[in-house]
Amino acid sequence: xxxxxxxxxxxxxxxxxxxxxxxxxxxxxxxxxxxxxxxxxxxxxxxxxxxxxxxxxxxxxxxxxxxxxxxxxxxxxxxxxxxxxxxxxxxxxxxxxxxxxxxxxxxxxxxxxxxxxxxxxxxxxxxxxxxxxxxxxxxxxxxxxx
Amino acid sequence: xxxxxxxxxxxxxxxxxxxxxxxxxxxxxxxxxxxxxxxxxxxxxxxxxxxxxxxxxxxxxxxxxxxxxxxxxxxxxxxxxxxxxxxxxxxxxxxxxxxxxxxxxxxxxxxxxxxxxxxxxxxxxxxxxxxxxxxxxxxxxxxxxxxxxxxxxxxxxxxxxxxxxxxxxxxxxxxxxxxxxxxxxxxxxxxxxxxxxxxxxxxxxxxxxxxxxxxxxxxx
Ligand SMILES: [Fe+2]
Numbered sequence: 211x212x213x214x215x216x217x218x219x220x221x222x223x224x225x226x227x228x229x230x231x232x233x234x235x236x237x238x239x240x241x242x243x244x245x246x247x248x249x250x251x252x253x254x255x256x257x258x259x260x261x262x263x264x265x266x267x268x269x270x271x272x273x274x275x276x277x278x279x280x281x282x283x284x285x286x287x288x289x290x291x292x293x294x295x296x297x298x299x300x301x302x303x304x305x306x307x308x309x310x311x312x313x314x315x316x317x318x319x320x321x322x323x324x325x326x327x328x329x330x331x332x333x334x335x336x337x338x339x340x341x342x343x344x345x346x347x348x349x350x351x352x353x354x355x356x
Numbered sequence: 357x358x359x360x361x362x363x364x365x366x367x368x369x370x371x372x373x374x375x376x377x378x379x380x381x382x383x384x385x386x387x388x389x390x391x392x393x394x395x396x397x398x399x400x401x402x403x404x405x406x407x408x409x410x411x412x413x414x415x416x417x418x419x420x421x422x423x424x425x426x427x428x429x430x431x432x433x434x435x436x437x438x439x440x441x442x443x444x445x446x447x448x449x450x451x452x453x454x455x456x457x458x459x460x461x462x463x464x465x466x467x468x469x470x471x472x473x474x475x476x477x478x479x480x481x482x483x484x485x486x487x488x489x490x491x492x493x494x495x496x497x498x499x500x501x502x503x504x505x506x507x508x509x510x511x512x513x514x515x516x517x518x519x520x521x522x523x524x525x526x527x528x529x530x531x532x533x534x535x536x537x538x539x540x541x542x543x544x545x546x547x548x549x550x551x552x553x554x555x556x557x558x559x560x561x562x563x564x565x566x567x568x569x570x571x572x573x574x575x576x
Contacts (some may be wrong), residue, residue: 211361211546211548211571212361212362212363212434212525212548212571212572213362213521213548213549213569213570213571213572214362214363214364214523214542214545214546214548214549215363215364215521215522215523216364216509216522216523216524216538216539216541216542216549217373217522217524217538218373218522219509219524219533220459221447221449221455221457221459221460222447222457222509223446223457223458224451224455224456224457224458224471224472224473225445225447225472225473226445226447226473226508226511228403230403240536243524251376251377252375252376252377252380254474255376255378257377262519265393265394265396265398265517266393266396267396267397268399269399270391270398270399270400288393289393290513291393292393293393293394293396294572295517297522298377299375299377300371300373300376300377300378301366301374301377301378302363302364302365302366302368302371302374302538302541303363303364303366304520304522305366305379306394308393309428310527317386320384320385320386320387322456325381327382331418337515345377345378345379346376346377346378346379346380349560350379350380351379351464352381353379353381353382353383353384354383354384354385355383355385355386356386356388356394356518
């Protein structure tokens with residue numbers, strides 16, 4: 211008798227986010243990466259009221275999106291992929307996706323070739339990666355049943 | 357999806373915000389080996405949970421207005437195993453139906469005695485307990501004359517990230533149930549979202565008590 215999921219709703223930013231949330235490791239941490247991107251909806255509009263969470267051994271990160279739909283994390287480089295969980299108003303249950311830093315990961319073999327690129331971050335700097343999330347429509351991000 | 361999946365669909369047209377946010381493509385069901393990154397234990401050690409974090413009526417110099425209530429219950433895995441030491445977070449509107457959030461435009465009064473956020477860790481039996489005030493119903497713009505039934509938002513962690521749940525708890529007998537597309541997105545499982553009034557939890561001369569258990573999927 212599982213408890214059903216319900217939407218995060220729009221009014222959580224006075225409650226769930228905290229200042230250190232996006233920073234899973236301190237600045238200058240060896241091997242740290244920065245991950246940033248935007249969440250957009252089926253019309254390509256930013257989603258300004260989403261909450262993103264990541265989890266790695268010993269680490270947890272949480273970041274709300276800004277008015278332009280953007281988010282950012284600083285965390286350890288994942289061994290394989292980084293699981294990314296997104297809650298939002300309008301999402302009655304969250305979406306799960308996976309951030310891969312390279313396109314040659316074996317986990318990507320399970321994914322249809324035409325959509326694989328949505329799971330691969332773009333390298334923007336030495337240790338800076340961009341990963342945009344498209345909830346719906348052209349270029350829709352691959353989401354997983356977890 | 358398993359047959360006993362109680363979760364709402366992504367697309368639920370009566371709730372208008374799902375129209376442009378619901379993924380249209382089918383979900384991929386990956387093989388989760390025991391080392392899968394989703395099965396990691398979420399660690400949220402940034403801020404230790406304080407002794408008063410569970411009491412939403414004692415976070416300001418003045419007490420909030422409204423009907424004081426106790427909300428308690430257990431966090432369980434679907435097999436019945438209690439989830440111990442798990443973080444439970446709650447947030448809610450004040451007694452007038454207004455959130456202490458910059459973008460809430462409902463013309464109901466803010467309450468200087470109420471911020472509307474609390475947290476606690478479950479005990480060895482998986483039990484959580486909050487002291488708060490009963491939130492008010494509030495209007496929203498989903499459809500003409502739309503009102504949300506009174507509810508408390510709950511965020512729950514298990515021992516694996518994959519068990520993560522965010523949901524809402526409702527109060528028994530609310531006449532707004534049948535008019536609320538969010539609650540009704542859970543279809544027949546919507547009753548599981550309704551707390552039970554409990555005289556045993558009620559504290560004489562002080563606060564009404566409600567019981568509500570939360571069941572998350574079992575750890576893999
Ligand atoms: Fe709400």
